Amino acid sequence: MKVPIARTSLTDSEIQSVLGPLKSGWLVQGPKVREFEDKWSEFSSAQESIAVTSCTSALHLSLAALGFGPGDEAIVPSFTWISTANVVEHLGGKVVFCDIDLDTFNIDVAQIESKITERTKAILPVHLFGLSADMDPIAEIAKKHDLWVVEDAACGFGAKFKGRHVGCFGDTGCFSFHPRKAITTGEGGMVTTNDAELAARIRRLRDHGAAMTDLQRHLGARPYLLADHPDAGYNQRMTDLQGALGSAQMDRAKEIVQERQRLARRYDQAFTGLKYLRVPVANQDYEHGYQSYPCLFEPEGTSLSCVKAINEKRNNWMDELQHNGISTRPATHAVHMLSFYSEKYKLKPEDFPNAYLANHCSISMPIFHGMKKDEQDLVIEKVLEYHP
Numbered sequence: 524m525k526v527p528i529a530r531t532s533l534t535d536s537e538i539q540s541v542l543g544p545l546k547s548g549w550l551v552q553g554p555k556v557r558e559f560e561d562k563w564s565e566f567s568s569a570q571e572s573i574a575v576t577s578c579t580s581a582l583h584l585s586l587a588a589l590g591f592g593p594g595d596e597a598i599v600p601s602f603t604w605i606s607t608a609n610v611v612e613h614l615g616g617k618v619v620f621c622d623i624d625l626d627t628f629n630i631d632v633a634q635i636e637s638k639i640t641e642r643t644k645a646i647l648p649v650h651l652f653g654l655s656a657d658m659d660p661i662a663e664i665a666k667k668h669d670l671w672v673v674e675d676a677a678c679g680f681g682a683k684f685k686g687r688h689v690g691c692f693g694d695t696g697c698f699s700f701h702p703r704k705a706i707t708t709g710e711g712g713m714v715t716t717n718d719a720e721l722a723a724r725i726r727r728l729r730d731h732g733a734a735m736t737d738l739q740r741h742l743g744a745r746p747y748l749l750a751d752h753p754d755a756g757y758n759q760r761m762t763d764l765q766g767a768l769g770s771a772q773m774d775r776a777k778e779i780v781q782e783r784q785r786l787a788r789r790y791d792q793a794f795t796g797l798k799y800l801r802v803p804v805a806n807q808d809y810e811h812g813y814q815s816y817p818c819l820f821e822p823e824g825t826s827l828s829c830v831k832a833i834n835e836k837r838n839n840w841m842d843e844l845q846h847n848g849i850s851t852r853p854a855t856h857a858v859h860m861l862s863f864y865s866e867k868y869k870l871k872p873e874d875f876p877n878a879y880l881a882n883h884c885s886i887s888m889p890i891f892h893g894m895k896k897d898e899q900d901l902v903i904e905k906v907l908e909y910h911p
């Protein structure tokens with residue numbers, strides 16, 4: 524048996540949903556994208572949802588619409604997917620990394636204020652792997668220093684902080700529909716916001732800066748007259764094929780989250796107390812969405828002096844698990860260690876020690892809705908068999 528790190532799980536009716544736009548002939552952003560956006564707003568309690576081509580586009584459009592530009596600084600956790608930082612670069616800004624809290628893998632809120640300068644314009648907290656960042660202090664710091672908050676909620680489907688779905692705390696929230704995420708449209712993303720004016724600007728920027736969408740024009744009284752373009756926008760529109768697929772999956776959104784949480788609880792029960800593996804944290808304030816199941820390998824020994832030895836041991840264990848049919852991954856990468864950022868900003872791995880440790884010592888176990896009991900049994904059996 525082979526257990527992948529993730530597997531796309533679509534029902535027959537979800538697959539069939541894509542035929543609607545193919546048959547109607549309306550393939551570009553249209554009624555199905557709108558339907559997906561409405562369902563997303565209802566699920567997340569966001570006032571506005573704007574579907575786009577990826578979470579990277581969502582982050583980029585958010586910052587662009589807020590007015591982030593050349594010379595501006597944004598605070599980004601040093602352990603995240605590279606695109607959280609890249610969008611700052613794309614707009615001519617400066618990335619200011621902040622280390623993470625190794626217990627949660629999320630930004631260390633105690634270090635944020637020390638990173639603020641007179642050029643700081645935004646904080647980009649990441650709700651990594653489905654666990655919300657600590658949003659109360661982030662909101663306080665942002666208010667005190669008049670900063671924008673753009674939440675990277677790429678993995679945040681189903682993640683809540685004090686009962687509220689992520690994506691609704693900052694100026695915007697940005698979600699991903701890449702196939703490793705719980706809801707997938709192949710590639711795709713969503714911006715959420717409670718600011719109607721900002722939403723209108725993001726909608727325009729996603730669609731070449733047009734004052735009205737193609738659908739509005741086609742349904743209007745004079746569809747033959749082209750729209751004005753008040754902005755020099757981008758093309759970051761989601762297609763209706765993707766909108767249909769996303770919308771169909773939203774009909775079982777709660778079920779998907781619950782299934783992932785149930786799988787995670789089974790791992791928790793099996794792995795809690797193991798000396799060589801620390802399971803993801805969970806407590807009353809945080810409802811984990813479990814986009815993945817990130818653990819820390821040999822948590823008691825994690826320190827800069829031992830990091831290379833632990834990394835080698837972890838990699839050997841990953842080889843062994845792979846040999847037994849089980850795919851694992853490092854939870855994600857430390858962006859300050861990737862050559863573009865380390866060279867441009869002259870950064871050393873130890874500059875952000877917790878991100879460095881997480882990069883070298885984390886291990887994510889397979890989790891996906893649709894995971895069968897014997898697949899999870901095999902993962903549990905092989906993890907418990909390990910002799911450090």
Ligand SMILES: Cc1ncc(COP(=O)(O)O)c(C=O)c1O
Pocket residue numbers: 576577578579580603604606607649651675677678698699700701711712
């Ligand atoms: C934390 C984080 N941010 C951003 C992204 C980028 O998402 P997308 O591939 O939809 O652009 C990802 C993707 O995995 C991610 O994990």
